[in-house]
Amino acid sequence: MATYVEAVRGSHSMDKSITLPPDEIFRNLENAKRFAIDIGGSLTKLAYYSTVQHKVAKVRSFDHAAKQESDGEPLYEISVQEEITARLHFIKFENTYIETCLDFIKDHLVNTETKVIKATGGGAYKFKDLIEKKLKLKVDKEDEMSCLIKGCNFVLKNIPHEVFVYAKHGDSEFRFQNTHPDIFPYLLVNIGSGVSIVKVEAEDRFERIGGSSIGGGTFWGLGALLTKTKRFDELLQLASRGQHTSVDMLVKDIYGGAYGCLGLTGDLIASSFGKSATAEKEFSKEDMAKSLLHMISNDIGQLACLYARLHNLSRVYFGGFFIRGHPVTMHTITYSINYFTKGEVQALFLRHEGYLGAIGAFLKGAEEDNPNQYCWGENYAGSSGLLSVSPELNPMQRERSGTFDMLEMDRLERQLVNLPLLQDSSSYIPDTVDLTEDTLAREYWLCCFEEALDGVVKRAIASQKDQPEAAERAEKFRQKYRDKLQTLRHQPFAYGSLTVRSLLDTREHCLNEFNFPDPYSKIKQKENDLALKSYQRVLKTLEELSWEQRQIALVRGLLAGNVFDWGAKAVSDVLESDPEFGFEKAKQQLQERPWLVDTYNQWIERLKGPPHKCALFFVDNSGMDIILGVFPFVRELLSRGTEVVLASNSGPALNDVTNGELQILTERIAAMDPAIQASLSEDRLTLVQSGSSSPCLDLSRLDKVLATVVRERGTDLVVIEGMGRAIHTNYYAALSCESLKLAVIKNSWLADRLGGKIFSVVFKYEVPSIIQGHH
Amino acid sequence: MELNGYHCDGEACPETEDEDTTVSKQCWVDAPCSNIESANMENTTTSGTVHRERRVSNSTSSRQRIDSLKKNRPPFPWFGMDIGGTLVKLVYFEPKDITAEEEQEEVESLKSIRHYLTSHTAYGKTGIRDVHLELPDLMLWGRKGSLHFIRFPTQELPAFLQMGREKHFSSLHTTLCATGGGAYKFEADFRTMADLQLLKLDELDCLIKGVLYIDSVVSSGPSECYYYENPTDTEHCQQKAYNLENPYPLLLVNIGSGVSILAVYSKDDYKRVTGTSLGGGTFLGLCCLLTGCSTFEEALEMAARGESARVDKLVRDIYGGDYERFGLPGWAVASSFGNMMCKEKRDSVSKEDLARSTLITITNNIGSITRMCALNENIERVVFVGNFLRVNTLSMKLLAYALDYWSKGQLKALFLRHEGYFCAVGALLELLNSS
Numbered sequence A: 001m002a003t004y005v006e007a008v009r010g011s012h013s014m015d016k017s018i019t020l021p022p023d024e025i026f027r028n029l030e031n032a033k034r035f036a037i038d039i040g041g042s043l044t045k046l047a048y049y050s051t052v053q054h055k056v057a058k059v060r061s062f063d064h065a066a067k068q069e070s071d072g073e074p075l076y077e078i079s080v081q082e083e084i085t086a087r088l089h090f091i092k093f094e095n096t097y098i099e100t101c102l103d104f105i106k107d108h109l110v111n112t113e114t115k116v117i118k119a120t121g122g123g124a125y126k127f128k129d130l131i132e133k134k135l136k137l138k139v140d141k142e143d144e145m146s147c148l149i150k151g152c153n154f155v156l157k158n159i160p161h162e163v164f165v166y167a168k169h170g171d172s173e174f175r176f177q178n179t180h181p182d183i184f185p186y187l188l189v190n191i192g193s194g195v196s197i198v199k200v201e202a203e204d205r206f207e208r209i210g211g212s213s214i215g216g217g218t219f220w221g222l223g224a225l226l227t228k229t230k231r232f233d234e235l236l237q238l239a240s241r242g243q244h245t246s247v248d249m250l251v252k253d254i255y256g257g258a259y260g261c262l263g264l265t266g267d268l269i270a271s272s273f274g275k276s277a278t279a280e281k282e283f284s285k286e287d288m289a290k291s292l293l294h295m296i297s298n299d300i301g302q303l304a305c306l307y308a309r310l311h312n313l314s315r316v317y318f319g320g321f322f323i324r325g326h327p328v329t330m331h332t333i334t335y336s337i338n339y340f341t342k343g344e345v346q347a348l349f350l351r352h353e354g355y356l357g358a359i360g361a362f363l364k365g366a367e368e369d370n371p372n373q374y375c376w377g378e379n380y381a382g383s384s385g386l387l388s389v390s391p392e393l394n395p396m397q398r399e400r401s402g403t404f405d406m407l408e409m410d411r412l413e414r415q416l417v418n419l420p421l422l423q424d425s426s427s428y429i430p431d432t433v434d435l436t437e438d439t440l441a442r443e444y445w446l447c448c449f450e451e452a453l454d455g456v457v458k459r460a461i462a463s464q465k466d467q468p469e470a471a472e473r474a475e476k477f478r479q480k481y482r483d484k485l486q487t488l489r490h491q492p493f494a495y496g497s498l499t500v501r502s503l504l505d506t507r508e509h510c511l512n513e514f515n516f517p518d519p520y521s522k523i524k525q526k527e528n529d530l531a532l533k534s535y536q537r538v539l540k541t542l543e544e545l546s547w548e549q550r551q552i553a554l555v556r557g558l559l560a561g562n563v564f565d566w567g568a569k570a571v572s573d574v575l576e577s578d579p580e581f582g583f584e585k586a587k588q589q590l591q592e593r594p595w596l597v598d599t600y601n602q603w604i605e606r607l608k609g610p611p612h613k614c615a616l617f618f619v620d621n622s623g624m625d626i627i628l629g630v631f632p633f634v635r636e637l638l639s640r641g642t643e644v645v646l647a648s649n650s651g652p653a654l655n656d657v658t659n660g661e662l663q664i665l666t667e668r669i670a671a672m673d674p675a676i677q678a679s680l681s682e683d684r685l686t687l688v689q690s691g692s693s694s695p696c697l698d699l700s701r702l703d704k705v706l707a708t709v710v711r712e713r714g715t716d717l718v719v720i721e722g723m724g725r726a727i728h729t730n731y732y733a734a735l736s737c738e739s740l741k742l743a744v745i746k747n748s749w750l751a752d753r754l755g756g757k758i759f760s761v762v763f764k765y766e767v768p769s770i771i772q773g774h775h
Numbered sequence B: 001m002e003l004n005g006y007h008c009d010g011e012a013c014p015e016t017e018d019e020d021t022t023v024s025k026q027c028w029v030d031a032p033c034s035n036i037e038s039a040n041m042e043n044t045t046t047s048g049t050v051h052r053e054r055r056v057s058n059s060t061s062s063r064q065r066i067d068s069l070k071k072n073r074p075p076f077p078w079f080g081m082d083i084g085g086t087l088v089k090l091v092y093f094e095p096k097d098i099t100a101e102e103e104q105e106e107v108e109s110l111k112s113i114r115h116y117l118t119s120h121t122a123y124g125k126t127g128i129r130d131v132h133l134e135l136p137d138l139m140l141w142g143r144k145g146s147l148h149f150i151r152f153p154t155q156e157l158p159a160f161l162q163m164g165r166e167k168h169f170s171s172l173h174t175t176l177c178a179t180g181g182g183a184y185k186f187e188a189d190f191r192t193m194a195d196l197q198l199l200k201l202d203e204l205d206c207l208i209k210g211v212l213y214i215d216s217v218v219s220s221g222p223s224e225c226y227y228y229e230n231p232t233d234t235e236h237c238q239q240k241a242y243n244l245e246n247p248y249p250l251l252l253v254n255i256g257s258g259v260s261i262l263a264v265y266s267k268d269d270y271k272r273v274t275g276t277s278l279g280g281g282t283f284l285g286l287c288c289l290l291t292g293c294s295t296f297e298e299a300l301e302m303a304a305r306g307e308s309a310r311v312d313k314l315v316r317d318i319y320g321g322d323y324e325r326f327g328l329p330g331w332a333v334a335s336s337f338g339n340m341m342c343k344e345k346r347d348s349v350s351k352e353d354l355a356r357s358t359l360i361t362i363t364n365n366i367g368s369i370t371r372m373c374a375l376n377e378n379i380e381r382v383v384f385v386g387n388f389l390r391v392n393t394l395s396m397k398l399l400a401y402a403l404d405y406w407s408k409g410q411l412k413a414l415f416l417r418h419e420g421y422f423c424a425v426g427a428l429l430e431l432l433n434s435s
Helices: A005-013 A095-108 A126-133 A144-158 A216-227 A231-241 A253-256 A284-309 A325-343 A353-365 A395-400 A441-463 A470-490 A499-515 A522-543 A547-563 A569-579 A585-587 A600-607 A624-639 A660-673 A672-681 A704-712 A723-727 A748-753 B036-042 B051-057 B058-072 B098-107 B108-119 B154-166 B180-183 B189-196 B203-217 B279-289 B295-304 B315-319 B343-348 B351-378 B393-406 B420-428
Strands: A032-037 A043-061 A076-094 A118-120 A138-141 A161-166 A174-176 A188-193 A195-204 A205-212 A269-271 A316-320 A346-350 A375-377 A405-412 A614-618 A643-648 A685-689 A718-723 A738-745 A760-766 B080-084 B087-095 B128-129 B135-140 B141-152 B176-179 B198-200 B225-231 B238-243 B250-255 B259-266 B269-276 B334-337 B381-385 B410-415
Touching: A005 A269, A005 A600, A032 A353, A043 A095, A043 A138, A043 A522, A043 A660, A043 B203, A076 A353, A076 A614, A076 B198, A095 A126, A118 A126, A118 A353, A126 A718, A144 A205, A144 A316, A144 A346, A144 A353, A144 A375, A144 B381, A174 A499, A188 A253, A188 A284, A205 A284, A205 A660, A205 B128, A216 A231, A216 A660, A216 B279, A216 B334, A216 B343, A231 A284, A231 A325, A231 B128, A231 B141, A231 B351, A253 A269, A253 B180, A284 A316, A284 B269, A284 B351, A325 B410, A346 A353, A353 A718, A375 A748, A405 A614, A405 B189, A441 A470, A441 A522, A470 A499, A470 B058, A499 A723, A522 A547, A522 A585, A522 A660, A547 A585, A547 A600, A547 A738, A547 A760, A547 B141, A547 B176, A547 B225, A624 A643, A624 A660, A624 A672, A624 B225, A643 A704, A660 A685, A672 B295, A685 B135, A685 B381, A718 A723, A723 A738, A723 A760, A738 B269, A748 B334, B036 B176, B036 B295, B051 B189, B080 B180, B080 B203, B080 B420, B087 B108, B087 B154, B087 B420, B098 B410, B108 B141, B108 B154, B135 B203, B176 B180, B176 B420, B180 B198, B189 B198, B203 B250, B203 B269, B203 B381, B203 B410, B203 B420, B225 B393, B259 B351, B269 B351, B279 B295, B295 B351, B295 B393, B315 B334, B351 B393, B393 B410
Parallel strands: A032 A118, A118 A138, A188 A316, A316 A346, A614 A643, A614 A718, A643 A685, A718 A738, B080 B176, B176 B198, B250 B381, B381 B410
Antiparallel strands: A032 A043, A043 A076, A076 A405, A161 A174, A161 A346, A188 A195, A195 A205, A375 A405, A738 A760, B080 B087, B087 B141, B128 B141, B135 B141, B225 B238, B225 B410, B250 B259, B259 B269
16 A cells, blocks of 8 residues: 555664755755655655756858858758756655655755745655655655556657666576557556555546555564564575575475465475474574565466456556565566466566655646657666666676666657557667677677767767867766676676667767767768768769669768778778778778678569658668768659658767758758759658657657658658668668668678678568568 | 265165166165065065165065175275374274174184174273274175274274284285275284284275265264354354255365365266365364474364464454455454564463464365365355364364355355364275175
């Protein structure tokens, strides 16, 4: 039932001696408003809303008419502007620190508009006076269960990889689940001191369909009586070392073996504590604790299954202090659910389960800001991630346990939705390799990102030469990202499944955190300039070729352009040492056909057929790639009568071309190329933003406008270009229309894995089987 | 067809092949009316109830049947045994119609066993005969006698075997029908220690057979099946007889050391729905650990004097009253043993309080799981059996209350007087098949 736990009262003597590293923990308090607090039995969760000022790189076109002829001038202007974005902060700390924390908040709270603090959790009553006295805010109590459900809906909707199944003996302890587009209905089993079983059918429709008095409080209370051990986690530790078979009466103790005809195995517990009634002996604390744990977990699991069956629900989430961060209980509950449903229902857990109450209370207080109208994204730089819960705690974790845990979420400027062309959105997994499970790959990529860190730091400093403190910030960035890598080495599951994409995204978040919004802006600018100068020459060469020759040249151009990628270490080394590395040289680097994956012949056959109605093209890098690779290719599609939608990143990531940059580039190309000009004015060439700021691509989180355009235009071809978007992600993505995935493998390890060499080419033209029948 | 739905055909009946089965099926269903059955046997006439008379109308057939019974019925002694995790339950049929001739023929060891069992109500330190459950004047397979109900701890089984050896039980060449896990676990011990061959029987089959049989034969004295009227009103709550005439579908909850829940659709169509390890063994085991007591009776006695609200955290302890948002009354237990998280409260509770709370925790949990099973199986009648309910009015009333309250009167909790002996009775009934 409630997470209210009175038992810790004894330890409530306020510890004021701790010194907080406050700017690390209570960030952006100056802008904070709308506080909410959830005080549980031992942990306090604080939530607030703030606005964050970010530097963002903006590009602005010069007046071309005046500048067109002057040679050394760049084609557009880069300016760094301040932008304000909304952020949600959630901080979790032990109740012992509550007074110190309140003092700190009081001292730093500037915003005087805030009058109320939303509060939930059993402890909210107890600390009401203290909060009101310290913060001069009125405590407004919210129903615990409503907050919990509201918070649960919020994380299920907004945080990818929020949900996981626990597998103690699996390759990875945590198996993260895909975000399901439709989160309802589900069952939430909250195991506090008692158990509440809640059926949630819609955002504001839920019902407590049952519960049990045998819960965390029973384990703790009865455990304390039996073992004279006071603390909950000590009891769990005892349990994890114990043998329940000496206390419990098993089926084999009664039958001498299995009860075969009922399918009851000999090891099944027939009677919990059944041996303690008869045996004339002392039982060890460990064994009793273990028996108790099994008894309670099995009982809760059984009830949950009975309720799930009665209400025909297959998604069952478990939360509450009994579960929170405890592998022992996650394991026993998982085992029990598996036993009672014969594997039909999986026990699901949530990464941010501990924050649900605070998130919900906050949302209740922030309804006028309509937080549910926006999409939010977990900020990897500002969030602590899931703690390792393995018995052998890693050193980093020991340092952190008992201190502060944080979650930060940024409001995304765009509404994100599924690409309507996914064959099955519920089974779509963007990432090709799950590094949480693939240990070898994980070790390689963690090393790879660590080695590349020097280069990134250098690049970051170089991008802000005019700012003397840039070096210092870059160092902080290095420290932060290195810490993250270190954390991920020990806890690969900290932010959900570890993937190359999450490693790249974390780096972008860290760079942003230290105000390096776009370290590649100047490089991109220079490369775009250079490439533009060659555009007409490249076009002319292509026009001289026969149709067949031109098609292969266009594809080779696209691939050559893709060699220019600062995200790939092998390439950035070349580009660093040989700035003149040109388009022709890149072409020479390419693998000769047959390529590593080569369905070019099918593609060319298709081109001999009727034109596509509309092609959606996810572009990759700036410079040669977009200008000399993508544009000629797109031009050919347009000439066939195919409409083209160019999708580029909303925000900067590495040297990927952003939507802002692409608009200027398109303008400039149109000025040189009447064909492009005409397509633009006829609205046959459209630029849209993807909604992403990642070098990779998650087709389940794309800008809503893009999805609308794709649907309206009857898109029947999707082109995905580049290693990040077509190899690290989406390599196996199944689309409901034709697709072309192409990339140059610029990483020898990955090439090796795929059975090729560095600069191997992947050209993957796919036709879904449904369409294939029609051709 | 038969009284209380107890079908007596197939393996339990003596002469299915060569006799008029309609009559044979009635053979011992009507057994409790001793006078009329003995009347048939001795060919004298006494009046019986209407339906009894109807059933014995075909006297020729009865005669044949009795002759056939004589041929087929097993030799004495007639035992049925259920060896559970905690207790061994033994039912013994004592023939009261022994003729002088039989008396002379009766071997010494048989006589000695009969006298030992029937002249005592306690055996050794821990064996007990539940005299109040005894079914006197019972007709079984054409013999009149008393059915005795005896129990002793499973731990004492070696002593029992020793006694069997000393009393030369094996010389009687009888089959010992046994069920429960111990029939499997101790089979070798029976053979080696007492030279006895067990006929092992499935315990759930036996359970259902036993329940249906006992309910059908008890017709005088207090009703076998009963319920609590007004279970939600402690003042007016009282035991009432219940007629289990048409019992199906039925949820049968057997609370022994652990709990098995069966859905019974007819006499031989049933399934085990689920079970829980939180049963009588858990109650006693936890009580022993928490209070230092050593017997079930002791634990129950303590529980009767205790106050569980000191141990458990109630809804009102958290919400100050009812949790109206979810329709939870303030008196409902929110967290069993929840107050025991707090050291001061741990120090202030009594052993009686702990025993009470343990009893209530286990009982409520069984009630809760039972209720969910009843809902899932769409069954409204629940019969609770098993030795956990022995002298345990507290739990029975609580189960009756909980089922009624949480189902808003939809579910009825029924109880049987011979609580824990049904498996043993079912085993005894198999004896006829063994011969």
